[in-house]
Amino acid sequence: MTSEDLLDGLRRGEEDAFADLVDRLHGSMCWVARGYVASDAVAEEVVQETWAAVVGGLGAFQGRSELKTWIFRILVNRAKTTGVRERRTVPFSALDGDGATAEAVADRLLADAPGGRGAWSAVSGAHCEPETRVLAGEVRRRLFAALETLCPAQRAVVTLRDVEGLSAEAVCDLLGLQPGNQRVLLHRGRARVRTALAGYVD
Numbered sequence: 001m002t003s004e005d006l007l008d009g010l011r012r013g014e015e016d017a018f019a020d021l022v023d024r025l026h027g028s029m030c031w032v033a034r035g036y037v038a039s040d041a042v043a044e045e046v047v048q049e050t051w052a053a054v055v056g057g058l059g060a061f062q063g064r065s066e067l068k069t070w071i072f073r074i075l076v077n078r079a080k081t082t083g084v085r086e087r088r089t090v091p092f093s094a095l096d097g098d099g100a101t102a103e104a105v106a107d108r109l110l111a112d113a114p115g116g117r118g119a120w121s122a123v124s125g126a127h128c129e130p131e132t133r134v135l136a137g138e139v140r141r142r143l144f145a146a147l148e149t150l151c152p153a154q155r156a157v158v159t160l161r162d163v164e165g166l167s168a169e170a171v172c173d174l175l176g177l178q179p180g181n182q183r184v185l186l187h188r189g190r191a192r193v194r195t196a197l198a199g200y201v202d
Contacts, residue, residue: 007067010058025068029075031159035152036083046082050075069170072160076174146196154189161186
């Protein structure tokens with residue numbers, strides 16, 4: 001389904017179109033939101049609020065940006081607002097989450113990584129021998145651990161650029177970053193992940 005067909009279906013209220021959009025974006029949205037809030041549960045709440053805003057705002061969407069970019073802009077704004085409110089009320093001990101959403105995004109990153117990271121998807125296990133699937137599980141664990149160590153800004157940039165395939169310009173606009181800062185965050189985030197995976201991908 002093309003972006004145009006998807007948008008037309010959404011505006012007609014087609015359930016399949018909305019389900020397709022959720023399948024494509026929900027995991028990455030949770031991962032980006034998690035960089036601004038204190039737990040996976042709150043990130044999920046932010047994402048659900050974002051979906052409600054998307055459904056309610058489709059009539060006003062004029063297509064000046066990609067649909068995906070528009071959705072992530074809503075998400076980031078809501079996540080930032082929630083994060084500020086949370087920091088006034090949430091105790092420091094509540095900052096640990098279960099990481100399930102991050103693992104789902106890590107799986108997707110391995111399976112669907114765009115050009116330049118083909119070695120990651122080569123060991124994703126989809127059509128591999130049993131020995132390779134065992135290796136793929138270890139790669140996923142190491143990737144998950146590496147993503148967890150990234151600062152929120154690096155996680156957001158890596159997710160939006162490498163998982164969702166947004167352009168550098170779109171990510172700068174969404175996150176309020178200067179182009180140079182975006183490049184540094186992306187380079188450092190990728191470097192940490194690649195270092196963690198180097199021995200296994202090789």
